[in-house]
Every structure is written in C-alpha cells, then in structure tokens.
Amino acid sequence: MNKPTSIKKPSKGTWTDAAGLGKERVPVTGCTSPDYFEQEVGHIFKKSWLCAGREQEIPEIGDFIVKEYKAMKTSILVVRGRDSKVRAFHNVCSHRCNKLKWDSSGHSARLTCKFHGWTYSLDGKLMSVPDEDQFFDLDKSSYGLAEISAEVWEGFIFINLDPNPGQSLEDYMPNFYHGLKGYPFHEMTRCYAWQLELNCNWKILKDAFSEIYHVPFVHNLSVADTFANKSRPMAHGVHFDVFQNELRMSFWGNPDYVPPAATAVTYKHGPSIVKRGDDASDLPEFMNPTKIPNWAGDLMQVFPCFHITLTANSYIYLNYLPVSVDKMLWELRYYARPAKTHAERFSEEYAAIALRDSILEDTRTVEYTQSVLSSGAKTHFTFSDQEALVRGHHEMTQRWAGPYPDPK
C-alpha cells in the first residue's frame, strides 16, 4: 500500500476523469461562510497532520520553536529533548494556563513559566513548583504539559492536534513519504523565509498555487517565459496526481528560454526555482513521473496546507495557515544548498529576490478574489482539467469537513 503510485491518464481522457474527480462547478461558499470555516477548523485543522517547520530550526537539545495557530486558538511549542527527540506540546502552563513560551524561537535547558515559575523538563514533565507546600495534594506527575503527536519526515516536523490521530504520518501521506526518499532535503539547508498576512480564505491562495494556468497572465512580466513557449503557450502541467491526502503536478520548463543578461549570470553560478535544464537524473524515481527531458519541477501538496515545489537545484516550502474565513497567514520559504563561493552566494540572493518579487504578483489576485466573493454576483467556481489539483483540494476539503453550504 505504501508503494508510490501514479495516475495514468487515458490517451483520450482527462486528468479530472483519471483522478476520479467530478466536473461540476464548485460553490464559493466554502470560502465565504464563517460557519463552514469553523467546520474546517474542527474537522480538518484539529484532526490532520500540519507541518510546523524544519528540524534544522531546532538542531540542539533545548532548542524550541513556537507555532501560533490562530484559527485553532492554540499555540504549540516544538522542542528538542535531551534524548534528541522532537516533541510538541500545547504551549500552556498547567498551573493557571498562562502561555509558557512567549518568543517564537529560542533555547532553554528547561521550560519555565514566567507567571509563577512552574518549571518543566524538555520532555514536558513538571519538575518544580515554587512554594509547592502551599498547594493541596499536588501530584506533580499528573501536571505535565499537554503533549500532542509529532513526527519528523525528511527533516519536516509534522504535528497533529488530535489527541488520537487516526493515521500515522506514513499512512497519511504514503506516496510522498516513500517516493521522495533520496531528494536532497538535508543538503538544502540555506533558507530565506517570509511571512505574509493575506485578506483571503486559505483555500483561495492555495488554489492560486495549484495550477500553471495563471502563469502567462499573472506573471507576464516575470517568469511566464520560463514556463511557456510558442509550442506550449499555456505551459500545461504534464502530469497530475490526486491521492487520498496528497496532490502532485509535474510541470515542464521552456527549453528555449533565454534569460536577460544579468539573470543569465546568476543562473550560470547558482540555483533558481525557474532555472531550466538542470540535470534531474539523480532525483528519486517518483519525481518527474513522465521523465520528460525539459522537466522543471514537481509541485506537491499534503492536505490541508503543506506545499513543496521541488526542482533539481532548490525548493519552495509554503504553508497556508487559516486565521479566519477571510484571513490567512502564509509562510513562504526558499531552500537551496549553501553557497560555497561568493558567486554562488550572489546567485542564491537573486533566486530569493526573484521568488519574493514574483509571489507578490500572485497575492494581489487572491485578495481581489476574496473582496468580491461574498457579493452573490457569482455563486460557483469553474475549474478546467488543468485545474485538477484545485478541484481535488476542494473535494478533499468537503470529504473532511462536509459539503460546502448551498449558495442559493
């Protein structure tokens, strides 16, 4: 069951058919209804595996990061213990329920509450209570931090707010879990990271990053030519997979692309997410499923909000975190192998600048979409075969949280 599988498109069929998806229009109410948003929080975000970051953020014993999950009204503390294991706890003191760690990251030999000094070990056990004899029969062994499930896959830390997750991470995402073994995540440790609060439903942004259809339009000033040429003006994705909780689109790069003068210098010396022609032969068999020579990358998403786009030389990490029905927090990171020379470092800086500037193009459309979505002017979204991942994600959402409300 864990062997990677890929959907084969029938010669005359559609990706939508091959993935077993419907073709009907999809109500917009899943992105506008506050009640439905609460259903998503309860049935999706409190039940599924969420990526909290990379292990390299907490390399040493006692290193911690804090992830704020506003929609779920909790804060999660991810700590590396004395046994080097990564654990996750609700960031809440057992005494008067104060938030335990206030910084977004740091290092502590033990975890001490700033309110009354209750102190916990790195594995969450209550170690000491100031003025302990003033309490009434306090059994410290039953006052540990509230631990939640945490698993590490290829250096990514996943947490699950469900006290009893129905599936291990391996069973939850079997195709990527095994299929990406061998991708050099552990070598690509150089990271550029941004956060952005957006005025849109989390799915609206995710939808925008689940298809190539928008590229010739939204990115006509920037990266469009790296995806499309005269023979493929719409830069179609070449392969789509919609698994149980995983989605993947493989895409082509324009081999005729000639970068402008200075961009060409950066490509010569270092990585770029839109650089074309890198040797992909060492990558895992699961990647580039059609084995096309001008493969550019594989876009991969794990439901609900984890996204990586992998290329031969670097990758993008995205996390679509809900805040409210029409607000979200976006985490965007660019990972590459650390530069060994200044010329490589120069190119890496440009790769990060180019990514930063081009994603600002995407984020305008998503806020404009949300701003008119509740108008009632249009009640449904329409998706093409090239938007199979968008549809696939909406179907997954409804499988977890129930059908979108009737828009009438």
Added chain:
Amino acid sequence: MSTNLPEQFLDFAPYVKWIHPTMEGRLELRLASTYDEMKELYDVMLPRIEEVLEFLDRYELGKIPEDAENLLYLSYSFLNSVSCVEYYHSTRIPMGIEHERLVMCDPSDFF
C-alpha cells in the same frame, strides 16, 4: 560602517549608498529609490559583474576584507536593480501587493 571599495572598483564610488548588509535593508533602499536610479546602478554594474564575482571569489565565504565585503553588498543591491530593470520596469511590482507587507524572518532562525 565604512564605504571603502577595492581599488579596481573605485569607479563604483558614486553608488556606495547601495551598500547595506541585510536583504531587508537593501530592499528598503530599492523602494526608496526612483526607477532611473536603479537603472543607472544596473547599467554601471552589468558590464563588470563577472569581474566583480571573479574578484570576490578570491576570498573564502566569511573571510573577506571590509572593502571587498562592501563590493559584495553592492552586488546584492545590483540584484535588486536586475529585478526592476529586466522584469518589472519599476522599483515595485506593478500588479502585485506591496513589498512592505512581507515580513522577512531572520534567516539565522532557520540554520
């Protein structure tokens, strides 16, 4: 912070205002500039950028004298001009949201 440059690149002296050690700082310089200023930086540095990189690669990463490090930071600001000149024809992203809304996290958090 000095703004000295290596001797063979002293003709970049009129552009030392672009020297800044952080990516965020360099972005602020870009956003506070006119397109013509960015274009001038691009035009001046492009013909010599390979020479700049060759010069910088005489030094190991992290072991670079101050004047060469200034040249490195200047070359990073040149990269902002590349985005402006080769793609957007503007210091900003014409159909995009504002750069100011992005919060760049301290990269050291992630090493």
